[in-house]
Amino acid sequence: MSALLRFQPSWILESLPPGQVDSVFLPLAPRASTLFWFKRLGLRLYANDPVESRALLLRALLQNQGETFSPENLRKFNQTLRKPIPLTMNPFRSWEGRPFDRVQLDYLFYWREAALEIPESVQRDLFWAAVFEVMACWIGLARTGRPPPLAPDELMGFMLERQREQVFAGTEPVYALHLPLVELGEEVEASVFLLPLIIAEKGRPEQDLELLFHAWFRGGGDLVAARSEIEAARRGWIQKWDGPPAYPEMLRKVGQAKFAVITWSGGDVPPRLHEEIIAEPFRRAFATVFPTSTLHVRAACRETDEYDFLLVMRRG
Amino acid sequence: MAGFVVHLLLIVALVFVTWKYLRLREMTSGEGLPDLACLQGLSSLLDTAEGYAAPHAATMAAEAEALGRRLGLAEPTLLSLRLAALVHDAGQINLPRDLFKKPGPLTAEEWFLVRTHPLIGELALRQALPALSDVPALVRWHHERWDGTGYPDRLLATEIPLPARILAVADAAAAMAQPRPYRPARSAREIAEELGRQAGLQFDPEVVQAWVAQHGG
Numbered sequence: 001m002s003a004l005l006r007f008q009p010s011w012i013l014e015s016l017p018p019g020q021v022d023s024v025f026l027p028l029a030p031r032a033s034t035l036f037w038f039k040r041l042g043l044r045l046y047a048n049d050p051v052e053s054r055a056l057l058l059r060a061l062l063q064n065q066g067e068t069f070s071p072e073n074l075r076k077f078n079q080t081l082r083k084p085i086p087l088t089m090n091p092f093r094s095w096e097g098r099p100f101d102r103v104q105l106d107y108l109f110y111w112r113e114a115a116l117e118i119p120e121s122v123q124r125d126l127f128w129a130a131v132f133e134v135m136a137c138w139i140g141l142a143r144t145g146r147p148p149p150l151a152p153d154e155l156m157g158f159m160l161e162r163q164r165e166q167v168f169a170g171t172e173p174v175y176a177l178h179l180p181l182v183e184l185g186e187e188v189e190a191s192v193f194l195l196p197l198i199i200a201e202k203g204r205p206e207q208d209l210e211l212l213f214h215a216w217f218r219g220g221g222d223l224v225a226a227r228s229e230i231e232a233a234r235r236g237w238i239q240k241w242d243g244p245p246a247y248p249e250m251l252r253k254v255g256q257a258k259f260a261v262i263t264w265s266g267g268d269v270p271p272r273l274h275e276e277i278i279a280e281p282f283r284r285a286f287a288t289v290f291p292t293s294t295l296h297v298r299a300a301c302r303e304t305d306e307y308d309f310l311l312v313m314r315r316g
Numbered sequence: 317m318a319g320f321v322v323h324l325l326l327i328v329a330l331v332f333v334t335w336k337y338l339r340l341r342e343m344t345s346g347e348g349l350p351d352l353a354c355l356q357g358l359s360s361l362l363d364t365a366e367g368y369a370a371p372h373a374a375t376m377a378a379e380a381e382a383l384g385r386r387l388g389l390a391e392p393t394l395l396s397l398r399l400a401a402l403v404h405d406a407g408q409i410n411l412p413r414d415l416f417k418k419p420g421p422l423t424a425e426e427w428f429l430v431r432t433h434p435l436i437g438e439l440a441l442r443q444a445l446p447a448l449s450d451v452p453a454l455v456r457w458h459h460e461r462w463d464g465t466g467y468p469d470r471l472l473a474t475e476i477p478l479p480a481r482i483l484a485v486a487d488a489a490a491a492m493a494q495p496r497p498y499r500p501a502r503s504a505r506e507i508a509e510e511l512g513r514q515a516g517l518q519f520d521p522e523v524v525q526a527w528v529a530q531h532g533g
Binding site for chain 2: 004005006007008009010031033034036037040133136137138139140141143144146148149162165166168209265298299300301302303304306308
């Protein structure tokens with residue numbers, strides 16, 4: 001699901017001619033915070049995600065022009081639970097021990113209910129985003145059995161407080177979009193069409209942050225259903241080893257972009273195979289509009305044979 | 317004037333370090349160890365500029381190697397880890413010294429500059445190294461945080477390659493073990509407590525666990 005992707009914005013900009021990039025269109029955006037670099041540099045951004053639970057993170061952390069979670073809302077919606085909530089009431093009960101403990105499940109239930117009570121949309125998005133970060137922390141710790149550094153409400157408060165260091169006002173507009181890929185407007189005009197390519201991969205669902213967060217956001221513990229929803233939203237845009245993505249569909253979204261950039265990461269497979277199976281077909285499919293291209297490859301970890309790839313194609 | 321001389325010395329040192337590293341890569345065996353020792357000596361120049369009383373980079377390299385061994389990394393990766401530790405902050409020499417010694421909080425612009433130092437370090441190494449060496453990548457990502465709020469790329473959890481996660485813990489532990497003008501050196505127990513507080517936030521919990529086990533916890 002959430003396959004490995006090391007999105008490196010400075011590397012992408014280094015690979016493009018200086019002075020020719022003022023805006024970037026991402027039909028399938030990476031995690032919101034990885035785009036801060038572009039925002040800080042004053043690029044106009046159009047970041048779309050067809051998956052609602054991910055699009056809200058783009059709104060909360062990227063499109064947000066500096067609003068943080070208010071102290072009033074913090075007091076009101078991040079309370080300490082004094083009594084356990086009956087497990088039968090909890091829609092996430094099947095996650096007990098995989099990977100969350102009972103107390104964490106109580107808070108996940110309470111926070112979801114609390115989030116729905118927050119009237120202001122940006123405040124609500126910030127609250128959802130903080131839960132994402134709390135879940136990330138808990139999942140990481142569950143791998144080792146270490147106890148969390150803070151009680152759940154304290155950790156939540158910490159994450160909300162930390163958003164003050166993350167969200168900031170940019171000098172150019174940032175648009176967080178939540179549109180199905182088929183409906184994504186070809187009218188979005190940007191100098192770069194940038195696709196962080198997701199390679200199909202099915203890991204252990206209880207360790208998959210994206211999957212767990214999406215299921216939680218939807219209000220049910222069924223990870224199979226959550227996975228199906230995410231896959232359906234991305235249909236045709238995922239790279240598989242046994243089949244290419246829908247290149248013509250992608251090409252229809254490039255608008256008048258001067259550059260089309262595809263970036264991905266991979267391990268266990270030699271870089272040559274990435275070039276043959278991923279880069280070359282992309283080059284051929286995009287050649288009518290973008291006849292010249294360069295593939296950049298960098299080693300990330302020799303222990304696991306991980307490499308990062310950047311295919312930069314220029315309009316003819 | 318003194319500042320200019322320090323800058324000049326550091327730039328000469330970085331060029332020399334990079335050249336030495338290139339030679340070391342060609343050897344890739346135990347024969348390279350004298351060069352590694354040389355690199356270690358040169359890295360202490362950077363440490364002096366950072367205000368460390370004892371060689372920080374060399375301590376960090378030893379910490380990182382021990383952690384890497386405990387976590388089962390293979391020899392070639394351990395070599396990359398040692399080398400990356402020795403030159404991890406090389407990018408700082410291109411930035412104003414005052415930035416790293418400013419007593420008060422940094423402005424947003426100053427923070428942006430600080431966040432570029434792993435990129436500058438990486439760039440210098442990439443210009444000198446074969447394209448598929450992993451050492452520049454480790455230098456790039458040694459300030460990434462497990463929770464995705466690090467820099468420069470805000471990688472999250474296992475997106476950060478394990479050797480870079482090891483470097484982050486080794487860097488913090490080695491820094492805490494040294495006295496600084498504003499605090500005394502911390503004991504192994506205090507370091508373990510602090511790393512434990514940051515496990516799952518700043519650091520990979522597995523690497524923290526390895527550090528604690530390594531130091532008799």
